[in-house]
Amino acid sequence: MIKEDVISMTKVYVRKTLEGEGSGHDWQHIQRVYAMAVKIGKEEKADLFIVELGALLHDIADWKFTMGDESVAPRLAREWLSTCRVDESTIDRVTAIIKEISFKGAGVATPMSSLEGQVVQDGDRLDALGAIGIARCFAYGGYKGREIHNPEIVPTSHTSFEQYKASKGTGINHFYEKLLLLKDRMNTETGKKMALERHQFMEKYLDQFHAEYRAER
Numbered sequence: 174m175i176k177e178d179v180i181s182m183t184k185v186y187v188r189k190t191l192e193g194e195g196s197g198h199d200w201q202h203i204q205r206v207y208a209m210a211v212k213i214g215k216e217e218k219a220d221l222f223i224v225e226l227g228a229l230l231h232d233i234a235d236w237k238f239t240m241g242d243e244s245v246a247p248r249l250a251r252e253w254l255s256t257c258r259v260d261e262s263t264i265d266r267v268t269a270i271i272k273e274i275s276f277k278g279a280g281v282a283t284p285m286s287s288l289e290g291q292v293v294q295d296g297d298r299l300d301a302l303g304a305i306g307i308a309r310c311f312a313y314g315g316y317k318g319r320e321i322h323n324p325e326i327v328p329t330s331h332t333s334f335e336q337y338k339a340s341k342g343t344g345i346n347h348f349y350e351k352l353l354l355l356k357d358r359m360n361t362e363t364g365k366k367m368a369l370e371r372h373q374f375m376e377k378y379l380d381q382f383h384a385e386y387r388a389e390r
């Protein structure tokens with residue numbers, strides 16, 4: 174199968190699989206990450222075929238929705254790419270990206286072993302930042318039944334993946350526990366630049382939020 178066909182068939186597969194996903198990891202998220210990863214991948218001179226497949230398949234089964242079983246997504250991706258008769262070395266490179274990509278807590282390092290993985294991770298992280306990141310943060314909080322803000326619950330820096338998974342938190346705390354940390358976790362120069370702009374937008378948003386919360390503005 175030629176590369177273009179693998180990509181377009183994978184788009185159909187992912188879209189169908191994630192249909193009706195209500196927590197912010199839906200097809201719209203995949204499309205944004207895909208577009209961003211392609212943009213960064215071109216700048217960084219990465220292997221675009223690997224980047225495209227990694228971006229499309231990176232949330233095919235997110236741990237937040239598979240009861241923490243991290244082997245599900247790489248397995249699904251491998252099965253799918255085998256169906257498309259993609260060669261083994263490409264499959265290995267793509268599944269490695271999917272294995273490595275998740276954010277697992279503030280104090281937990283998640284290094285990517287390839288440039289293509291770094292590009293996809295940057296695309297995924299950028300989608301958690303800025304105006305879209307704010308929207309996704311509260312959409313996910315609502316999905317989990319979390320409060321928007323509660324000053325009595327203080328943000329925590331999770332030092333293990335277990336702790337991060339088990340945390341209750343609020344929408345606003347999620348900024349301090351994850352979103353504001355992401356700009357320093359970007360891999361590529363292109364990603365860093367874009368993350369900084371989105372980061373500053375979120376800081377402005379939080380400043381306004383807290384001022385409104387205190388009835389100052």
Ligand code: NI
Nearest residue numbers: 198231232297
């Ligand atoms: Ni994602």
